[in-house]
Amino acid sequence: MRVAEQLNLALHELLKSDPSVHLLGEDLSDPYGGAFKITKGLSTAFGDRVRSTPLSESAIVGVGAGLALAGDKAIVEIMFADFVTLAFDQLVNFAAKSTTMYGRRVPMPLVVRCPSGGGRGYGPTHSQSPQKHLIGVPGLGVHELSPSTTPVCCSPICCRRASRPCCSRTRSSTPARRSRTASSTTSSASNCSASGPDGRGCS
Template structure:
């Protein structure tokens, strides 16, 4: 009998943090407005009251300091979970992430670990403009030593958060702002979701969509659109971007022989480019058509609602890409 409870995306993240902090006193949370205010998107609401100011702390508005503190705390034996309020400002954290957190295990011969989680929301849809809407996960997936995950459902938010906190290495936990209110069943009794393991969100036989985050639901909607034309679309939710689940993707391509890679981030030099290149190198003989990518155009995210709607990936663009490979 399932013990799943209906939760919103942000509530699942909150539950994962609460349960991890109850299970391990070394888990601490800090960042801008995460304590008294409960976070800009209310993910950390109630943690201060439950666990106290020693474990849940507000910080100054300094992303570089927040991340550097997390690295030091992690190397000293704690398990910090820090929030960067918008992914755009992870740019200020790059030295601590790229040169310190990602390199520590290598530079100390495996004798030092950095068990930290950096939570950060990405993505558009809120008309927040070019400095509060970017999807920069490809930057971080490019850095050896960092793991990058991006859940699309409340269940995966919970499962991946528990896995990320338990991981001995730094994990970038990317959440989508537009998903915080999405509801879904969450079973907190299940084992954590393995980092690096995709899920098949919809089975199909004609074409494979590889995607993650907010574009999973768009891809599922596009699959429904194509089903009306008699086309069977398989949708793979990567869940984890670095490492990504090649085995599940390749097995799907062996069944469908066509693939579309979808993400909200800028298409140029993105996650989709890496996946398309690996598919071309490893399973080229399985393809009956070129790999097609769907992503944002090479420009900043517009402020205006009308322009952002044109800029963003949507189900119609995904459906058109599927028709191209078919």
């Protein structure tokens, strides 16, 4: 199964199992289903919980962070990781800080998924890997899964559906790299971090 198919399946299972999950991003709705078809079929199956948004990364992440702060769970897709810089203030000064600035630990179940890297011929503003700019921010976790020769799944759900041991426990020839796990999460294209009820990513 291709990584894109695994991501689609994981999102489908997450939306199906948890009615508090919302998926936001540009061109996510059917029939387009996102730039890389990760969200294909989801808006048809889950209606208003999968929303195509205006072209404003700051607004998309801000809405997602607001949903998370209000008690729901949000997955935000940035079409290309390059444009996560436009949401830097929402991520660094709102989402990440909201976990600790209210006098008590506040869950922020927010995932920002960012397809990153070159190799597709999309040009200099659609091919960067800006993850390093978010590493080390308190309250923010950065998760990246690099390609490997060993199957690596983005969710144990995928393995259960395929009736096999969870390949996230399989040793990879190119291991995943990640910073400290925290409440708010931003992830690369090949990684799927699902937020649990405590607001932490479970990748």
